[in-house]
Amino acid sequence: MTTKLETPAQVDFAAEVSEWIEAFDEVVANDWEQSAELLEALRTRAREAGVPVASELTTPYLNTIPKHDEVPYPGNRPLERRIEALIRWNAMAMVHRQNKKDAGIGGHISTYSSLATLLEVGFNHFFHAKYPSASGKNDLPGDFVYFQGHASPGVYARAYVEGRLDEKRLKNFRHELRGEPGLSSYPHPWLMPDFWKFPTVSMGIGPLNAIYQARFMRYLENRGLIEKSDRKVWAFVGDGESDEVDTLGAISLGAREKLDNLIFVVNCNLQRLDGPVRGNKRIIDELEGMFRGAGWNVIKVVWGSDWDELFERDHQGLLLKRMEECVDGDYQAFKAKGGAYLRKEFFGKYPELLKLVEDKTDEQLARLHRGGHDPLKIYNAYKRALEHKGGPTVILAKTVKGYGLGSTEARNASHQEKKLTDESLKYFIQRFDIPVTEEAAKEGAFFRPEESAPELKYLHERRQELGGYLPKREVAKIEFKTPALDTLKEWTGGSNNRAVSTTMGFVSLLRHLLKDPAIGKLVVPIVPDEGRTFGLESVIKQVGIYAPEGQKYVPHDSDMLLSYREEKEGQILEEGITEAGSMASFTAAGTAYANYGLPTIPFYMYYSMFGFQRIGDMAWAFADSRGKGFLMGGTAGRTTMLGEGLQHQDGHSHVLSSTVPTCLSYDPAYVYELAVIVQDGLHRMYENAEDVFYYITMYNEDYAMPAMPEGSAEGILRGLYKFRPAAKGEAVVQLFGSGPILNEVLKAQEILSSKYKIEADVWSVTSYTELRREALAVERWNRLHPAEALKKSYLETTLEGTKGPIIAASDYMKSIPDMLSPWLPTRLVSLGTDGFGRSDNREYLRRHFEVSAEAIAGATLSKLVREGKVKPKVAQKALAELGLDTEAADPAKA
Numbered sequence: 001m002t003t004k005l006e007t008p009a010q011v012d013f014a015a016e017v018s019e020w021i022e023a024f025d026e027v028v029a030n031d032w033e034q035s036a037e038l039l040e041a042l043r044t045r046a047r048e049a050g051v052p053v054a055s056e057l058t059t060p061y062l063n064t065i066p067k068h069d070e071v072p073y074p075g076n077r078p079l080e081r082r083i084e085a086l087i088r089w090n091a092m093a094m095v096h097r098q099n100k101k102d103a104g105i106g107g108h109i110s111t112y113s114s115l116a117t118l119l120e121v122g123f124n125h126f127f128h129a130k131y132p133s134a135s136g137k138n139d140l141p142g143d144f145v146y147f148q149g150h151a152s153p154g155v156y157a158r159a160y161v162e163g164r165l166d167e168k169r170l171k172n173f174r175h176e177l178r179g180e181p182g183l184s185s186y187p188h189p190w191l192m193p194d195f196w197k198f199p200t201v202s203m204g205i206g207p208l209n210a211i212y213q214a215r216f217m218r219y220l221e222n223r224g225l226i227e228k229s230d231r232k233v234w235a236f237v238g239d240g241e242s243d244e245v246d247t248l249g250a251i252s253l254g255a256r257e258k259l260d261n262l263i264f265v266v267n268c269n270l271q272r273l274d275g276p277v278r279g280n281k282r283i284i285d286e287l288e289g290m291f292r293g294a295g296w297n298v299i300k301v302v303w304g305s306d307w308d309e310l311f312e313r314d315h316q317g318l319l320l321k322r323m324e325e326c327v328d329g330d331y332q333a334f335k336a337k338g339g340a341y342l343r344k345e346f347f348g349k350y351p352e353l354l355k356l357v358e359d360k361t362d363e364q365l366a367r368l369h370r371g372g373h374d375p376l377k378i379y380n381a382y383k384r385a386l387e388h389k390g391g392p393t394v395i396l397a398k399t400v401k402g403y404g405l406g407s408t409e410a411r412n413a414s415h416q417e418k419k420l421t422d423e424s425l426k427y428f429i430q431r432f433d434i435p436v437t438e439e440a441a442k443e444g445a446f447f448r449p450e451e452s453a454p455e456l457k458y459l460h461e462r463r464q465e466l467g468g469y470l471p472k473r474e475v476a477k478i479e480f481k482t483p484a485l486d487t488l489k490e491w492t493g494g495s496n497n498r499a500v501s502t503t504m505g506f507v508s509l510l511r512h513l514l515k516d517p518a519i520g521k522l523v524v525p526i527v528p529d530e531g532r533t534f535g536l537e538s539v540i541k542q543v544g545i546y547a548p549e550g551q552k553y554v555p556h557d558s559d560m561l562l563s564y565r566e567e568k569e570g571q572i573l574e575e576g577i578t579e580a581g582s583m584a585s586f587t588a589a590g591t592a593y594a595n596y597g598l599p600t601i602p603f604y605m606y607y608s609m610f611g612f613q614r615i616g617d618m619a620w621a622f623a624d625s626r627g628k629g630f631l632m633g634g635t636a637g638r639t640t641m642l643g644e645g646l647q648h649q650d651g652h653s654h655v656l657s658s659t660v661p662t663c664l665s666y667d668p669a670y671v672y673e674l675a676v677i678v679q680d681g682l683h684r685m686y687e688n689a690e691d692v693f694y695y696i697t698m699y700n701e702d703y704a705m706p707a708m709p710e711g712s713a714e715g716i717l718r719g720l721y722k723f724r725p726a727a728k729g730e731a732v733v734q735l736f737g738s739g740p741i742l743n744e745v746l747k748a749q750e751i752l753s754s755k756y757k758i759e760a761d762v763w764s765v766t767s768y769t770e771l772r773r774e775a776l777a778v779e780r781w782n783r784l785h786p787a788e789a790l791k792k793s794y795l796e797t798t799l800e801g802t803k804g805p806i807i808a809a810s811d812y813m814k815s816i817p818d819m820l821s822p823w824l825p826t827r828l829v830s831l832g833t834d835g836f837g838r839s840d841n842r843e844y845l846r847r848h849f850e851v852s853a854e855a856i857a858g859a860t861l862s863k864l865v866r867e868g869k870v871k872p873k874v875a876q877k878a879l880a881e882l883g884l885d886t887e888a889a890d891p892a893k894a
């Protein structure tokens, strides 16, 4: 405040304000709840009177839970402190020793050091490994904890102290290829399938998946597929990580669906990799506003208990004032530069504040705790979060990056520190009282007390009380009976010349599976606001859209046959326009076999262009999670998806899906192929327990679906089979086709035969990726066994004895058929849809991309010229006859 002379009117006003505040204080003192009501009433009145009242999203920079509302800490503080110190030490020692031994191997020490107490309070008091079921047995899945990926050393160190990982295992941190089990850098269920449940280290994926996991848990409960329990989803999130759109992008879902089974803990150590998260602002304020605005219960844990006493003595509110003057860059410096600096720069601004701390040494000032390092404050926040009903909770915990790591504490470079200096090691063992010598400390010697030590006894007792240990991933054996292929005759028998699309075929197959008495309930259809594109209206009517609050309105189309149906037990997850959210649902459903012991079968249907291209990283994490299910890429194909142009026409999702090791990609042309693939997928994933998933493209072009040729099932699944042999004698050329382009190939076969007397066999290629993978595996075996007889791949065996060049065409990029070029070096000509799409119809698109029947016939003739089988002039003339513009711009560049 400036010390301007005040007018009488101002003095009067100030007096009036004081009176109002006094009156209000009285109400607060008499009845706390009524005071809130009073305030709300005033607010309403003000609005009615047209007074602009901003709604408050942020609160003062203080703990949400005042000291007088705290419950005492229920645990044994000295023993817990001891356990935490040992875990801190072993986590740091593990990274330190490995980097000393193997420079550059990496790892992180400062993230866990900031997170340790937040995790330890959870491990000792909150994280259940199991919950009791109605039978009374402790046999329901426990809490799901998404750990900050870079804090993994701390999680390993705890498992070591618990006796779940031995010293040898710790010594193999980031050494996974040495003939004995190692420890993966970050949480990866693929690499440590008995330990980690949730991959989190690609920032943003953990929080997003956690939200949808909590939602999926409710979905399973509301549909009566799992027992209700107090299970919670805990997501530990970095404050820097909150800048990822994935982290905050779906928080409104949490509030909308009232997910009080969801708790976020944001580790606000104020730093990210390069420096401060918000040097010029306060990240806690920003996050508070975002989460509260989205309807979350926000609990701030800013200051440790040692500040309480200062607050009590500060009658003028100067401490809070000073706190709110500082930005995160200041707070970082206060920790990095020690007690004397804090005294001078923070308290020193006001003489009253300096006086407040005059009885404290610099050392004591330096030790003043932040809330996220105070078990009592954390315990109370977690307890409140557990008790909160009607929505999710976020705990914003202020911490120090590199806490306890001496010269690494709160430095901009903290994140990248992999080793400690001798000086810092010495400081560490003294500060945390670690019983290793200075010499052993330099080598990063691990330390674990005798099993009979009181701290270990306590630690085990706590975990027993909470149902066992975590993280732990257990996969129960699943009884699953796949419907036999001959129950799917409606789809394998052809369409009787009726023109339908593979999408329509799939939707009717889906409806059939949903009715299956054994597995129907397990099917989880997921769609991101594209249901009508795929003709899902009938499915909506059949099984309903999941809506936890049912349908509170009468839909305008209620009198129609296929009305919009939302209900509490609805089976479809209609996600709205969020491919990332849908993928997170796909992940929750695709891993339920492991996490809930329930083999739900997700079918996620979406525009193929907005799949792998858009959510590629989540697909990678899905594979890491050992997820199962079907990604159904609809409106596929750069020329089959007509009209929509460049942003919609997908000609490359099969390139992207081929990069995911556990993803089996298929590009079927006919409904019977699709049915065979889905049936086999169910069998492999759920009955055979293979950790794979499927990517199947489906198209919206209508044509007659043939009946499944006898004996083609194996070829469909392996990727290649002869669909229509040459009509008149032996083929001199082989034509490959996939998806709807197979029809163009069939037309080309006729053109070649009727116009140019060239006979061709036509093959349906359902999966170049699978053909390549098998061929590579065989090739590898041959390479490693030069003394043994050569083995042949399926591709080689199948094509044995076939004659002439191979012209391969699909609605995807040429690099897809090119996957086979190592084995077909001189024979293969790939045709495909490289380049940007255009708005036009299929006829023009196929001509433009040179995958029309005419272009395929032309390419065949051209290749035969090079092989000396056709005269150049004949071919050149043929190209003109076929209407091919030989001087058109290259579509790959156009």
Ligand SMILES: Cc1ncc(C[n+]2csc(CCOP(=O)(O)OP(=O)(O)O)c2C)c(N)n1
Binding pocket: 110, 111, 114, 148, 150, 201, 202, 203, 204, 237, 238, 239, 240, 241, 242, 267, 269, 271, 272, 273, 277, 401, 415
């Ligand atoms: C998608 C993604 N981008 C970048 C990184 C690299 N990275 C790893 S940790 C990190 C900083 C993390 O900061 P914060 O979330 O605040 O966590 P803290 O270590 O401070 O607890 C970055 C940028 C990553 N792992 N994932």
Ligand SMILES: [Mg+2]
Binding pocket: 238, 239, 240, 241, 267, 268, 269, 270, 271, 272, 277
């Ligand atoms: Mg951070």
